[in-house]
Amino acid sequence: RIRRISITDRLLRHPGRLSMVYFGALIIIVTGLLLLPISTSDIIFTNFPIAFFTAVSALSTCGIPVVNTGEYWSMFGQVVVLFSIQFGGLGVMTFASMVALGVSRRLKVSQRMLTANELGTTKLSEVKGVLTVVLGTSIIAEVLTFVLLLPDLFRVNHGNMGRTLWQALFYAVSAYNNTGFTPDATGLHVNRWGVGLPILISAFIGTLGFPVVLNLVQCARRRLSPKRWTLHTKLTLVTTAVLVATSLAWFLLVEWSNTGLFPADDPGMKMRRAMSAAVMPRSAGFDISWVPEVTNETKVFMSILMFIGAGSSSTAGGIRVTTFAVILLICRAAFTGHRDVTVFRRRIPRRIQMTAVSVTTACFALVMVGAMMLMFTTGCAFVDAVFEACSAFSLGGYSVGVASAGNPASLFILSAEMIVGRLGPLTIAYSISRPMAPEPIRYPQENIIVG
Amino acid sequence: RIRRISITDRLLRHPGRLSMVYFGALIIIVTGLLLLPISTSDIIFTNFPIAFFTAVSALSTCGIPVVNTGEYWSMFGQVVVLFSIQFGGLGVMTFASMVALGVSRRLKVSQRMLTANELGTTKLSEVKGVLTVVLGTSIIAEVLTFVLLLPDLFRVNHGNMGRTLWQALFYAVSAYNNTGFTPDATGLHVNRWGVGLPILISAFIGTLGFPVVLNLVQCARRRLSPKRWTLHTKLTLVTTAVLVATSLAWFLLVEWSNTGLFPADDPGMKMRRAMSAAVMPRSAGFDISWVPEVTNETKVFMSILMFIGAGSSSTAGGIRVTTFAVILLICRAAFTGHRDVTVFRRRIPRRIQMTAVSVTTACFALVMVGAMMLMFTTGCAFVDAVFEACSAFSLGGYSVGVASAGNPASLFILSAEMIVGRLGPLTIAYSISRPMAPEPIRYPQENIIVG
Ligand SMILES: [K+]
Ligand SMILES: [K+]
Known part of the structure; x- marks a missing residue:
């Protein structure tokens, strides 16, 4: 009994x-x-x-392909890719849930109860429990x-x-894990x-993320009204x-007459394509042909969307929608002359605000450095470099063709973006959520002028 | 006596x-x-x-020219431009100092003394005093x-x-006020x-800004060591x-063999040009021919520099160097697991942090919207649109030629960027610094997951 707790604690400590x-x-x-x-067709x-x-693209669930998955890799290679995803x-x-769990374990009992409840992990005080639920949810979603x-x-x-069976399996795994690889050489239908x-x-x-899905399922089972959802879920x-509606409007307004994006002269078909284009860029990256x-304007818009990304603890990347929301809420509080950052009648803790600001700043710097390096190594346009760097960092999976098999340096730059995009925000969030010693010296305040 | 205070108060209130x-x-x-x-040569x-x-370019001290100042405008026109600058x-x-003064007036007496001291306005409790010092400093700098x-x-x-007299006067006014207009058709020597x-x-x-210059002069007169400088000055x-050194290194490393930028094959000459290129973009915008x-990489780098801008309450624009520094300090505190944001043994107040975050976010959004609109109206490349929008917003005064007399829409977009660049951060900072009523309802905290 003591032995088991100590392993759990050791796992949760770092x-x-x-x-x-x-x-x-x-x-x-x-x-x-x-x-x-054995992994290749030839x-x-x-x-x-x-x-x-x-390997990096599959493991990070980014899914930018450098070769045609269905043609270049053999069945063995495709199985390896599928397992990687x-x-x-x-x-x-699992790790994101463990970080949240690790944080909650370290808080005081009263706070801990609250956090555990928020994460929807009331009865899961151990890693085994988290693993079971994560695995169970994945299997159910993928089988469906x-x-x-x-x-x-x-x-x-x-x-x-x-x-049919193979493609259905590949798509099912690829979709829930938000990786844009397609097993079919002709692309997604x-x-x-x-x-x-x-x-x-x-x-x-x-893209909603594990804690949101779990919270929704639990609330639905207990027939709780949406008002009882956790703040994170709301x-x-x-x-x-808001992001999906904005994207949909953008694609319909700006790209309506773009025949490369919407080939058919059929409003219904355009609507379906726009819907797909509105949901996918933040996460999945299927159907990359278009x-x-x-236009360049849409590339910029998509880069911003990809940078924002999807839900926390999800397989999609980016700075996460909650991070983006917290930044906007800080602005709203500031412009209306409030000190408390509030939403849905709840106050956002100070630590969360600092995490949001530093994750956004660090990730922005990372994407800019990556884009600059891509410009230096491939000589591509800034808009394409930003798009590709955002796509790799936020694990979006789209590509405008900056990275190519002929330029290894560009592949390594994008691999680095994907690895940091996968581990970066999580690690930053964790390092900030470490238990804080009371400040040994509290310096006096002094005003400065900003803005 | 009562009447005078009431006018002052009314001026300071808004x-x-x-x-x-x-x-x-x-x-x-x-x-x-x-x-x-009468304003034109023809x-x-x-x-x-x-x-x-x-008019907007001169009044905002941005200085992007749309026609050649020395050739297109008559002497009368040039005098109008000079007065505008x-x-x-x-x-x-004046307004920036008044905002700071207005804030200090509203604080409690003890805090007020501190703020007044920091701003270097210990003996200036009235608008008249601020005006005198601002005017005096300007005249001394410009005459020198x-x-x-x-x-x-x-x-x-x-x-x-x-x-000679006319050109010296024009350059003197233009330089101290950080506007990049040149009276000589051949450009700056x-x-x-x-x-x-x-x-x-x-x-x-x-570019350092009025409060810094005043604090330095006062400390030098009282023979105080640099340790006694205000936090804002430090x-x-x-x-x-750091920004100037980084720019200098960038121009020497990346652009050393760019003959468009450094025509002569003379290291000393290259050094001088790089020095000018390193100091100017954040503010002045003289010598725009190069x-x-x-390269596109340098355009991106310069855009970032221009966006950061120069000192608070200076004639240069951008989000200001102190805003940028506060964002970095928040990141440092977060990554090292601290809750207090400290620098030089002083704590940065919470309100200043919120101002920095919201000024940066709002200005970034503004620049992106401006760049997108420039792309839509002129069809220019993203890198050029970003450069031009950053230059206009941060009153940098450089141009890569996106705005032209033939495209009125682009001129109006850039004018809007300049006006908001001039008034925006100041207004945001002011609206946040308004006296805050204690929150009527304090909502309970609830955790969310970010990153
Ligand atoms: K993806
Ligand atoms: K300027």
Whole structure:
């Protein structure tokens, strides 16, 4: 009994370090497997940069492809990619939950109860419990998507059952874990609702993040009104809804007559494509064929969306919608002359505000450095460099073609962005949430002039 | 006695509104004067967009030219521009000081003494006093620059005394007020130290901001050690030094072999040009001929520098170096697990932190919206749009040629950026510094997950 608690405690003491070891080990193993001739269709040794990039892209659930997944990799290679996506997605959800759990364990009992409740982990005081729920939720979501995809994929593949099963599995895993790899060389069949809609919904639920989904399920089961949702759930849902509505409006207004993006002269079809384009960029990155066709203005808009990203503790990346919301709430409080940052009749703690500011600043600096390095190494336009850096950092999975197999330096830059995008905000959030010793010296305040 | 205090109080009650009225009235008057045929060399009626843009550019001390100042405008027109620069510069320094003063008046006596001392306005409890000191400082700085410029300008103009006096006056006013207009059609003689150095020093002092200059002068007069400088002075000087050193290194490393920027194959000459390029972009914007020649990477770097801008209450713009420093200090505190944001053994008040975050966020949004609108109206590249929007917002005065007389929409977009760049951060800072009523309801805290 004592022994078990001590292992748990040791695991929980350094979740940041633990997640680095987990992802580091997986990157080495997967790169090694993808380097083997058995992983490719042509039975050749893959270049190291391509194998490494694909391993990082899959494990970080980013999904930017450097080669055509369905054509270049053999069935063995595709299975390796699929496992990488699954372990990458499970890994980040588990570690994020463990960080939250680790924080709650260290707080005082009264606060701890509150936090545990907020995270929807009331009865999960151990890692095993977290793992079970994360795994269970993933399996349920993926099996549901898998089943829903079967009928229409069966038709697409002209009755080839083996192919249908494999593609349904790949899409199901890829969608819930928000990775944009497609097993089909022709890309995603977004025009067919039977394929597009289950993927869209699964990816969308994946972007909300584990704590939100769990809280929603628990509240629904106990028949609690939306007023009883946690602040985190409310903030995530409202911000996500605003972002999706804005994107939808943007794509319909700005890109309506862009034939590269909306080929058919059919309003219904345009609506479906715009909906897909509005939900996907923040996370999934499926159906990338149209991305290089958008206007430069849309590239900038999408870069901002991708930078904001999706929900905390989700497999999608970015600075997270709650971080973005907190920054906006700080501005609102400041402009209206308030000192307390409040929303939904709750006060946002000071520590959370500092985390939001520093995550945003650090990530912005990271994306800018990455974009500059891409400009130096590939000579691409600033707008493309920003797009590619945002996509890699926020694990969006879209690409305008800056990174290519012919330029290893660009692949390594994007790999670095993906790794930091995967581990960075989590680690920052963790390092700030460490128990704080009371300040040994409290210096006097002095005013300065800003603005 | 009672009457005088009541006028002062009324003036101090709404410095934000007062500065809007002041700049609004001046923009109307100056635009009207520049529209007249007497203002142009060719005695023609100027187009409204050109006159409006030039008036805003001069009054905001931005200095982006849309026509060649020395060729297009007559002597009368140039005098109007010169007066605009002087009144624009004086206006912002006065209003910024009044905002600070107004804030200090409202605080409790003990805090008030401290604030007044920090601002270097110990004995200036009235608007008249502030005006006197601002005016006095400006006159001293401008007369000094004027005298220092005379000998070398006399040589440049081949002994033409009238021309020399006029150019020296124009450069002296333009430099201290950090406006990049040049009276000479051939541009600034940056290669001659006799012209370049006084302008560089005057512009640099102008970027520090009125409170810093005053504090330095007072400390020097009382022979106080640098340790006794105010926190505001220390933070401004250190951040400015780091930014200038970084720019210098950047220009020497990245642009060393760019013949467009450094034409001569002479290291000393390259050094002088790099020094000028390192100091100017954040503020003055003289010598713009080389700007379109820089690489895209340098344009991005300069955009960031311009966005950060110069000192508070200075004629230069941007979010101000102290705002930038506070953001970095919040990050440092967060990463090292501290709750107090401290620097130089002083604690940065909570209100200042909120102001810094909201000024930065609002200004970033403004620049992005401006850049997007420039892309829509002119079809220019993203990097050029960002550069131009940053330059206009932060009153930098450089241009890569996005705005042109042929495209009125682009001129109005940049004018809007300049006006908001001039009044925005000040107004935001003021609205936040308003007296805060104690929160009527204090909501309970609730944790959310960010990052
Ligand atoms: K993705
Ligand atoms: K300027």
